[in-house]
Amino acid sequence: MAGDKHKKKTKGKKAAKRSAAKQKKGLAAGTGGGGDGGEGGAAPATKQRNPKAFTVKSRGRAKLQRARTAEKEQKRMHVPVVERAPEEPPPFVVLVQGPPGVGKSTLIRCLVKHCTRQSLSEVKGPITVVAGKTRRLTFVECPQSLAGMVDAAKYVDLVLLLVDGAFGFEMETFEFLNILQVHGFSKVMGVLTHLDGFRDVKRLKKTKKALKHRFWAEIYQGAKLFYLSGMRNGKYLQREVLNLARFIAVQKFRPLSWRQAHPFLLADRFEDITPPERVRADPKCDREVTVYGYARGCNLKLGARMHLAGVGDYPVAEVSALPDPCPLPGAAKKRSLNERERLLYAPMSDVGGLLYDKDAVYIDVPDWKLSYSGGTAPADEGAAMVRGLQAPGAAVDAQLAAGRIRLFGNGRALDSAGVPDDAAASSDGEGFSSEEDGGAVGPSGREGDDSTSDDSEGLGGAARWKVGLQERAAALFSARGGDLAAHIYGVPATAEPQGQDAAALRGHVAKNKDGESDSDEELFVPRQRSSSGGAACDAEDPEAPDTVRDALDEAHLAGWGDPGAAERLRDRFVTGDWEAAAQRSAAEPAAEAGGDGDVFGEFEDVETGERFGSGDAATSAALAAMEAVSREELAAKRAAKKAAFDAEYDAGGSAGVRDRPAKARRHGADADQDADAAAEGPEAPGDEETYYDAMKREMGGREARTRAALDALAPEQRVAMEGHRPGAYLRLRFSGMPCELSAHWDPAQPLLVGGLAPAEEKRGFMQLRLKRHRWFSRVLKNRDPLTFSIGWRRFQSVPVYAIEDQNARHRMLKYTPEHAHCLANVYGALAPPGTGVLAIQSLAANQQGWRIAATGAVLGLDPAPAVVKKLKLVGTPFKIAHRTAFVGGMFTSQLEAAKFEGAAVRTVSGIRGTIKKALRPSVGGGRDGSVRVTFEDKPLLSDIVFLRAWVSVELPRLYNPLTDLLAPAPVPRPAPKRTSGLAEDGEGFAALPAPADAPGGWVGMRTVAQLRRAAGEGAPRQADSLYRPVERRPRRFNPLKIPTALQAALPFKSKPKQEAPRKRKSLEARRAVVLEPGERRAVSLVAQLNALRNARADKRRAKQACQREKHARVVEAEEAWRARYNKEERKKRYLEAGQAEKRAKRAKASRSDD
Amino acid sequence: MLRFRGSQHLRQRLVCATLSGRLIRIDGIRERDESPGLRDYEANLLRLIEKLTNGCVVEINETGTSLRYKPGFVTGGSGLVHDCGTSRGIGYYLEVLVCLGLFGKKPLAITLRGVTNDALDPSVDVWRSATLPLVRQLAGMESGLALKVLRRGARPDGGGEVHLTVPLAARLPPVSMADEGMVKRIRGVAYSMRVSPQASNRLVDGARGVLNALLADVYVFTDHMAGAEAGSSPGYGLALVAETTAGRLLSAEAVSPAQLQGHEEAAMPEAVGRSAAHALLEEISRGGVVDSEHQGLVLLFCAMGPVELSEVRLGPLTPHAVRTLRHLKAFFGVTFNVRPEAASRTIFLSCIGTGLRNASKRLT
Incomplete structure (x- = not known):
């Protein structure tokens, strides 16, 4: 098997190569060391001989290396999670996903055939098989719809991603990977099919490599990609399927946080159990439905609501655990499964022929197998038995009624009529908690207790409680846990509508017993003077005062003042006997698991007061024998468990979910010592135990303790405490389901039933951190409906996008940012912060391009998120007095203006101001709603005054669950083959407008763009908002004129210094320059050199011009040719199009003629 | 929506509703009472929650017997001031503030005015010396959570003032408190306002008389306030805190009766001190880590x-x-x-x- 130890080759090419390499290495070491270097131990020998050569050479590098090692060590660590893997986990879900026609059903058929040696005719719904001694698998074919893909990502453990090798990756594949990432990344294995089409080996190799690298880029470097090279007889090659099955068999699974916190099941069977008569009377009546499947995720607690993906939230009317239809083989040691253990369970695919229900087993006998052999005698005993079953003489209930059962060896036989009703009543699902108040508790067995102590009184039964013998003793104690539990949980806290009368009745009885008066007087006498006055200590009293403190009896308390009373407590103090205290603290309750104590202990007949039990010699002997047998069984079990544990311990544990009990999972009484062992640590904590290790060890110890405590409980009580464990095969009954669910039920669409935490049932606003997907072609518009997938649910809602400003203000956005996260406020069913979010605009299959609009996470829950948008109020000053101005047009009334007193305003030119006062109408000739504003500088009449304000945005409350299972299946339309191409970047996808949704299927709210398109309208445009060319006349400024008198008075610094134009040249310009002979020579040399350079440049320029001309001629000729060619091409294309159109018209005409 | 009946446990209903984000409705609040409906301190509490949170909706019917509460998000913030009235002590409001403030958007800093020491609710001294250290342990935080008593105020007129700061908690650590330990020291505060400064010393004497039999390490601080710091009504009392070897704190308290006239016997400072010590012994005998x-x-x-x-x-x-x-x-x-x-x-x-x-x- 794959788990075997790797054996090194001792023969063949590889072995020869290895030995050669080894020899070479040994030789080198030998020569280098200069001695007789051994073959394998050369390096250590050298190291020992010459330790100085192996010390660190560079301190700096050694330091870096140490740091790197430490960093790697830290990176390896994750926050440890408590491993709550069940003893027998549910079958792992293997989802086969891929585009249509890639070979999904074929692969499932091949794998099922490999595992069970059975051929499947059709692949419908989940198919569970026993794949190995410790592993069961459920194969599911991923539906093509996007909603189905989203659901699949939530329940899958391992994805087989099928890719058509001949075609390459398709968009669905990438979409599905993205969906997986959002909902916790399950394991993914790629499978390449359709490779037999390649004729060219080199091309095949290249394609494989290219696809592999693209796949790695998407998952991780080195992700497993399988190649199915061809088919034989319509099946993949046996060897390749075997390899694939082996890889699946050794796969380890990481627990995902959402699934660790929520129970769920994948329905592998679905029945509509509505009475047919009711359906006949009203075909649209609400249905009663049962759903079967393995419990997965965390424990399924009783009384939880479940979300049926694609249907809605419904309370579970009934949960019952059924025997496992596809159990793992027994624990006996053997190498492989025998034929009888290779089970297959696929109720939706019509195989197996055996169905287990809660109270019946159905055997499906196909017609073609049925042949009655008439009156001939049956050949063997088995045939005779089956014949007997086929022809029962009397009805089963009649037979049962006639049957007699002997309970005890020497007792009389009981017939069915003699069985008391209580037995039937107590066998319902609720167990002890459903027992009637006080009914379970007899007034017996506690007389002794009462007499021994009077301080803490025994008040086990509710009946006793009510009689009020111990009103004052605010304490409750019973030696028997059953009594106490029945007393506590016998009365529910809630008042059920039908229970109200009963409660009222109880109240009446109690009051009458108190002997207040008869009913006539009661009409006029208030029941209680005041509720808070009397210190009624009754736990059932609905009006009991709400305090944690019981009023203690003064006289009783004073008893502690008696001499010697306090001395009784001496052992509870450090001054007392430490031995006694240690005994007390070590005392454990006697093992009394649920009803077991009642079975074995002595008991008393409630009615007769007769005592049974240890006194009777025969009974006690029988009891002892039974106990001995059970003890032996327990010991055997324990030994087997211990052996299994030891074996696994030696093999070494590993992280992740394991199939079989690991070291942290144990049964029975040996769990305690195992817990201690776990507390000591799996790796025998050496000298240095890190914080991380300590944390993990503590978690393991806690988990072991929990398991041990639960294992000690009776099954019903265990279910009451922790719910149904994952791995149990459950039957959930739902009532009041919409009839469409049954009407449109399609077994190929897997049904996910997810459990909800109480807080997730509420509706409210969620704040999401959202980012538009890079490959989605459009930005998302504010208030355009999106379909979200959060937690189990998928629903349509209307998001309002926002971004957080510097001051924590959430400013509304009209569109999602191009390449950044933004906030989205969404109304819907709440999910806890941290849950992944997926947003889809349109679920239709017939659209080209990427369908996932955005991804993100839930940030927080807020009943009323404050999202604001900017509002600019505009006004104009109509009267200005120095720095104060009257501004009008900003508000409509004085009242409105008064609200803005003190607000900051600003003019376009940047002058800041404050609103001082709202003006009375017609003050200063202004309109109503004018205000007095003071500015920091004098504004102009032509200025515009702005007031920047923020208005809160009302958030829409739309919650439209995506009930696609209640809608008829969409009519498939030819979907365009949506390739992603290998080299193509995401941005390269064609952004075609999505056509309208396919007919049928679920129809959601449409986006504004879709509505406009349907109505044939464009976006509304206001003439006012259009951009027009700005006309700006040049401003003319008059010359600055300063009066001469003022000029004269100015200091020289401030005087305008405008010089009059000169009439003569300046002195510098007029002077003559006479050069020295040397200078003259230099000047002339420079002039000559310049002349030379200029001449060369002229020549070059002329040559370039000539070349340019030549090139232009070539280009012109080519252009002319191209134009001619294009014209011809176009002509050809138009001709063809015209002919095609004509043909189509003709075909249409002929069809209409028919 | 969760439906409840009656006025019991209103504070925790509101706290739990806010933290779990669930809508609640409470019907039949004191509907059979002579004066039905919410009390003034409950309305005051709702006002405080409105001040503290964003987006919460409180609907009360005309008679005040029915309440609908839709929780919002806790915002917190500093510079908040709240007048707690004189019907309930400040301790009544503190529990809500501390529980909600830990899960707010911003750290909470609030000034509360009202009755600081009261028999019905834990006094600010118990809060300062036992409750806040406990919350620090439970929430796994070393600093930031503080209560400063600026002025004391006794019943009936109050006039006290405290300043509370609550930092944020991202999530809470698991609680594991199974070891009670043994009482190793007892500390306390004997306060008095608008009475003779001797009263606090007499309170200490009363308490020590009971406790010294069991433990020598008993130290009670005396805090006599006069003038503007003493509030508007006379009163005195004693808050005791027992610290165990496991670091657990058990508190008990006794307060002088609101009307000192007519209860001279019970109002003797020695008697109050003794009853505080007895209450502490009662708490110790009951056991538990708190x-x-x-x-x-x-x-x-x-x-x-x-x-x-x-x-x-x-x-x-x-x-x-x-x-x-x-x-x-x-x-x-x-x-x-x-x-x-x-x-x-x-x-x-x-x-x-x-x-x-x-x-x-x-x-x-």
């Missing part, structure tokens, strides 16, 4: 804990604890396994928690 007042609180924390085994050992269950167990089943679906231990007459209660997470806290 005293009878804190049983409900411990059970609530067990139920809110992680999906692991939580186990506590309690003395005989009080009616409040029994009601708590029933309500925990109704709200959280948590059923306890009840195993009495006959020799010590204590009860081992164990449960698998719900793994309650703080849904109000934002992801950063």
Whole structure:
């Protein structure tokens, strides 16, 4: 098997190569060391001989290396999670996903055939098989719809991603990977099919490599990609399927946080159990439905609501655990499964022929197998038995009624009529908690207790409680846990509508017993003077005062003042006997698991007061024998468990979910010592135990303790405490389901039933951190409906996008940012912060391009998120007095203006101001709603005054669950083959407008763009908002004129210094320059050199011009040719199009003629 | 929606509803009483919850006999002030505040005004010296949870003031409290306000007279308040806390009667001190890791804990604890396994928690 130890080759090419390499290495070491270097131990020998050569050479590098090692060590660590893997986990879900026609059903058929040696005719719904001694698998074919893909990502453990090798990756594949990432990344294995089409080996190799690298880029470097090279007889090659099955068999699974916190099941069977008569009377009546499947995720607690993906939230009317239809083989040691253990369970695919229900087993006998052999005698005993079953003489209930059962060896036989009703009543699902108040508790067995102590009184039964013998003793104690539990949980806290009368009745009885008066007087006498006055200590009293403190009896308390009373407590103090205290603290309750104590202990007949039990010699002997047998069984079990544990311990544990009990999972009484062992640590904590290790060890110890405590409980009580464990095969009954669910039920669409935490049932606003997907072609518009997938649910809602400003203000956005996260406020069913979010605009299959609009996470829950948008109020000053101005047009009334007193305003030119006062109408000739504003500088009449304000945005409350299972299946339309191409970047996808949704299927709210398109309208445009060319006349400024008198008075610094134009040249310009002979020579040399350079440049320029001309001629000729060619091409294309159109018209005409 | 009847256990109903996020409806609140409907302190409590949470809806019918409560999210925050009135002590409100404050959006800091020391509810001294250390143990936090008594106020006029700070808890650790231990020391606070400063010393004398017979390590602090710090009414009392070798705290308390006139005998400070000591002995004799007042609180924390085994050992269950167990089943679906231990007459209660997470806290 794959788990075997790797054996090194001792023969063949590889072995020869290895030995050669080894020899070479040994030789080198030998020569280098200069001695007789051994073959394998050369390096250590050298190291020992010459330790100085192996010390660190560079301190700096050694330091870096140490740091790197430490960093790697830290990176390896994750926050440890408590491993709550069940003893027998549910079958792992293997989802086969891929585009249509890639070979999904074929692969499932091949794998099922490999595992069970059975051929499947059709692949419908989940198919569970026993794949190995410790592993069961459920194969599911991923539906093509996007909603189905989203659901699949939530329940899958391992994805087989099928890719058509001949075609390459398709968009669905990438979409599905993205969906997986959002909902916790399950394991993914790629499978390449359709490779037999390649004729060219080199091309095949290249394609494989290219696809592999693209796949790695998407998952991780080195992700497993399988190649199915061809088919034989319509099946993949046996060897390749075997390899694939082996890889699946050794796969380890990481627990995902959402699934660790929520129970769920994948329905592998679905029945509509509505009475047919009711359906006949009203075909649209609400249905009663049962759903079967393995419990997965965390424990399924009783009384939880479940979300049926694609249907809605419904309370579970009934949960019952059924025997496992596809159990793992027994624990006996053997190498492989025998034929009888290779089970297959696929109720939706019509195989197996055996169905287990809660109270019946159905055997499906196909017609073609049925042949009655008439009156001939049956050949063997088995045939005779089956014949007997086929022809029962009397009805089963009649037979049962006639049957007699002997309970005890020497007792009389009981017939069915003699069985008391209580037995039937107590066998319902609720167990002890459903027992009637006080009914379970007899007034017996506690007389002794009462007499021994009077301080803490025994008040086990509710009946006793009510009689009020111990009103004052605010304490409750019973030696028997059953009594106490029945007393506590016998009365529910809630008042059920039908229970109200009963409660009222109880109240009446109690009051009458108190002997207040008869009913006539009661009409006029208030029941209680005041509720808070009397210190009624009754736990059932609905009006009991709400305090944690019981009023203690003064006289009783004073008893502690008696001499010697306090001395009784001496052992509870450090001054007392430490031995006694240690005994007390070590005392454990006697093992009394649920009803077991009642079975074995002595008991008393409630009615007769007769005592049974240890006194009777025969009974006690029988009891002892039974106990001995059970003890032996327990010991055997324990030994087997211990052996299994030891074996696994030696093999070494590993992280992740394991199939079989690991070291942290144990049964029975040996769990305690195992817990201690776990507390000591799996790796025998050496000298240095890190914080991380300590944390993990503590978690393991806690988990072991929990398991041990639960294992000690009776099954019903265990279910009451922790719910149904994952791995149990459950039957959930739902009532009041919409009839469409049954009407449109399609077994190929897997049904996910997810459990909800109480807080997730509420509706409210969620704040999401959202980012538009890079490959989605459009930005998302504010208030355009999106379909979200959060937690189990998928629903349509209307998001309002926002971004957080510097001051924590959430400013509304009209569109999602191009390449950044933004906030989205969404109304819907709440999910806890941290849950992944997926947003889809349109679920239709017939659209080209990427369908996932955005991804993100839930940030927080807020009943009323404050999202604001900017509002600019505009006004104009109509009267200005120095720095104060009257501004009008900003508000409509004085009242409105008064609200803005003190607000900051600003003019376009940047002058800041404050609103001082709202003006009375017609003050200063202004309109109503004018205000007095003071500015920091004098504004102009032509200025515009702005007031920047923020208005809160009302958030829409739309919650439209995506009930696609209640809608008829969409009519498939030819979907365009949506390739992603290998080299193509995401941005390269064609952004075609999505056509309208396919007919049928679920129809959601449409986006504004879709509505406009349907109505044939464009976006509304206001003439006012259009951009027009700005006309700006040049401003003319008059010359600055300063009066001469003022000029004269100015200091020289401030005087305008405008010089009059000169009439003569300046002195510098007029002077003559006479050069020295040397200078003259230099000047002339420079002039000559310049002349030379200029001449060369002229020549070059002329040559370039000539070349340019030549090139232009070539280009012109080519252009002319191209134009001619294009014209011809176009002509050809138009001709063809015209002919095609004509043909189509003709075909249409002929069809209409028919 | 969960439906209840009667006024019993209202506080915990509201707390559980808020923490589990479930809608509740309570009918028939004191409908057969002379003055039917909600009391003023209950209405006050609802107002406090409205102050503390965001988005909660409280609907009360005209007679006040029916209440519908739709919980919101706990926001918490600092700088809150609440007047608790004089009908119930501040201890009545503290339980709600501590339980909800742990699961808020922001840490809670609130000033409460009203009756600090009262016979009906645990006084602030018991809260400070026994309850908050217990909550710290249960919530696995070292610091942050604190109660500061700024002013004391006795019945009937109150006038006390306390300041409470509650930090946030992301999730709770499992509770494992099975060892009671032996009482190793007894501490206490003898307080008096608007009476002779001698009263507190006399309280101490009364208590020590009983307790010193069993243990030498008894130390009672005296806290006499005068002037503005003493509130509006006279009163005195004694709160005692016994600490065991296992680190468990058992508290007991005695308070002077509200009307000092006419109850001179019972109101003698020595008598009050003695009765406090007797009450403490009663609590010790009952056994369990907590005293009878804190049983409900411990059970609530067990139920809110992680999906692991939580186990506590309690003395005989009080009616409040029994009601708590029933309500925990109704709200959280948590059923306890009840195993009495006959020799010590204590009860081992164990449960698998719900793994309650703080849904109000934002992801950063």
